[in-house]
Amino acid sequence: MSRRRSPGRPGRDSEDLRCTLIDAALTCYTREGVAATSIKAIAAEAGVTPALLHYYFGSRDQLRQAVIDDRILPLIQAVQEKVHGAGEDVAALIGAFMDAMNAAVTANPWWPALWVREVLCEGGALREVLIEKVGRTFLQAFVQRFAAAQQRGELNGALDPRLLLVSLLGLTLFPAAGAAVWRKLLDADDLGPAEQQKHTAALLERGLELRHGL
Amino acid sequence: MSRRRSPGRPGRDSEDLRCTLIDAALTCYTREGVAATSIKAIAAEAGVTPALLHYYFGSRDQLRQAVIDDRILPLIQAVQEKVHGAGEDVAALIGAFMDAMNAAVTANPWWPALWVREVLCEGGALREVLIEKVGRTFLQAFVQRFAAAQQRGELNGALDPRLLLVSLLGLTLFPAAGAAVWRKLLDADDLGPAEQQKHTAALLERGLELRHGL
């Protein structure tokens, strides 16, 4: 945070400030939402002046675009690639997706909250980007493979193949986005990604196993 | 939206304007987030002047509180009561919860997006309200009943009882919050609450039924 310094060019031990600034922007976006975040707030978060953000990015909009280009798109691409590398089998596909999501979330804790806020919600700042850039093809590839697997009897036929990926997102992104809330409500500091992962896998593999049915 | 009229007291056909104003506030909160919503924006949404909002509610904060008291708390209470009315059986409990959520979401389409934004996310405006007012007891009651059911062998023992309600929320609120996105991505206007409900029930009851396991 506050790293107040005097004016003038910094010494050669300069950390990568651009990176720090983008981190600060992500923190603010996550905490307040993209729409409600001013460059003043980002500057405060980074312990720097608004003028510097101008120097680096030009304007508020360009800064937002930089955050998208530098952080968000690569993240999605990483997930896409891991999934792409999975073989023919649906189980492998789903497993790869869940693993990729868990890895992405663990490495980028800001991601889930930002996602639910700015992609899921009407008026979200990342909606267009994601939907047009990656969403459609990504989602539809899954839908087709799910449907094919159902026909081969390798996947619960009562599921709607179009909704399954949505369910998987709901079981990964949603719990991760609320992690702080759950931990507080449950007084459970030990409740980490590992427990979450195990629980979700159990639910997906076997369902609730109710004796009487819903 | 715009219902421009001249100054002065309106005719006696007056709809319940207070209600309209609160609706407009909800719309803006949902679209832009509570923090980023000005009373000016709400006034525009309702086709009314900012001064009128003052006349009705006193201030921006009081308006927010009115939205919470008039709309959000009753909604949660309704869910709570329906769940409370469910019998001993876990299956009945879970079924009642899912039904109550689906009903609440169908009747109040703004609810899921507002929830993920303002409860789930750090800095959300409804976080404290919900967590302190209803969250803890509600959640813990579920946890205990889940754990008891597991001991009786009536519920998949590999699940984490603390995380199951989170999963259920992730399978209801999350898909509902993104409904517009999914529909657009899938070119599926027919994809409504009924399909969603059926799909989720199938997933919960039987899991994925993969041949090879995850």
Next chain:
DNA sequence: CAGAAATTTAATTAATTTTTAAATTAATTA
């Protein structure tokens, strides 16, 4: 018809934010 109620117009106040320009210091280069 008189007074109260519901609205808008218009003005005030206040704050805030983005952006620009100038000043300062350190590094690099010739």
Next chain:
DNA sequence: TAATTAATTTAAAAATTAATTAAATTTCTG
């Protein structure tokens, strides 16, 4: 080592915007 360039801050300007208040307007009610 002097001159230039780069990275920062300070300070100020410019623009926008928001919340709130006061006054004016119209319609209803008694």
